[in-house]
Amino acid sequence: MPTYRDQAIVLRTHKLAEADRIVTVLARERGKLRVVAKGVRRTQSRFGARLEPGMVVDLQCYEGRNLDTVTQAVSIAYHGEQIARDYRAYTALSTVLETADRLTEEKAPALQQFLLLQGALAALAGGAHDASLVLDAYLLRALAIGGYAPSFHDCAQCGDPGPQLAFNVAAGGAVCPSCRRPGSVAPARATLDLLAALLAGDWDVADASAAQHRREGSGITAAYVQWHLERGLRSLPHVEREPHAAPPQNESLSLGAGSGS
Template identity: 45%
Template structure:
């Protein structure tokens, strides 16, 4: 049975060179989830659309279904988010972490749900000018985990529901932990770090940035990032390589 080609909006989340001139493209599409395709001849200088099949470009892509890989037969630029990102190392590494995390999170998303794609494009647009790219990344991750159904509890105890604020956090029980429920190895955290995470999770950006730029903001944002990363990787059950690269800088 011959399957029809189709078009969708997409962001490139990963690429691999294939053969002498082709490239394997991993796409987060708006309406079809993750798609893996081959773009033939795009590494040649005369390629019609090879320059569009790169990170930080929102494209209108045409795909033809295949047995193992789809064929990328066309791509038009909708928006370019690389300006302000690719020339700033901190923004670049944070944006790459957002792309890789989105690919991992998309495996749990349902086809036809445009939320993750839309959320990622909004994050890349915000990343272009922010002074706090790691904070923007953490907002993306927390909201994406909420959409996936495993947001951390940031006020009430995740185990027994005792009202907070609490001063311990462990991803194994789902976030904040009271004195009675905290398991061994729980992180001791200031309640304001959990409050910052709550603000980011609910898109209260002005209040979150005011907290980040306060006297204790550096410590709070570092703690919030560490907890967000721990919760993400616990539930994904795999490492997000780009997050490790970020934390080495």
């Protein structure tokens, strides 16, 4: 049978039969794939630990009639240990992976989404920036790649030059007084500047932002994402935004938790 290799990031897993799993990955060249990993739930599996959500792997598969089958998985980057040490980073990771899954289609190349996801995982593991900022930057950029880039300066409806003072998620971002509609909010100008910096990757501005503007920006980002995805992200309400918060009791920090595996 024809075989292929590709770099891939594991998005989620599901049980199959007694010892197998269906693994959903975002591959660099082939886009989102659902592949069968046989025997990975056995303790003696050769590569079961390499196919957990958040893993970056070099994947070899052979093509099947319905689903392809994994024959080899070699770790390229393992961020799990670093991310699992920080509960805020872990909850952010869950939302990042779910968003990538929602914004991509099976067997449709999505190189930009792959590279963005790869960068987000490295940033969450590296700890150079606040996990909440990394998450919001990822969400805004992922939506922009998907065709839903928000405006934080000029009017998203008529293009009237900003800075505009109101924001409407349905309108696509900042709106002028003439285009302002019910449901618009009036965030602090510093909040919109922060969101613009996250979208552009200006980390000097983002890292220097005040806590109240980060909180307000996270609320706007969450509303914007869930509006344009048309249904809520299940993991987003569980994101731990405040620093130094302890994880809930009995909450597993395994990267496989909540993956359906």
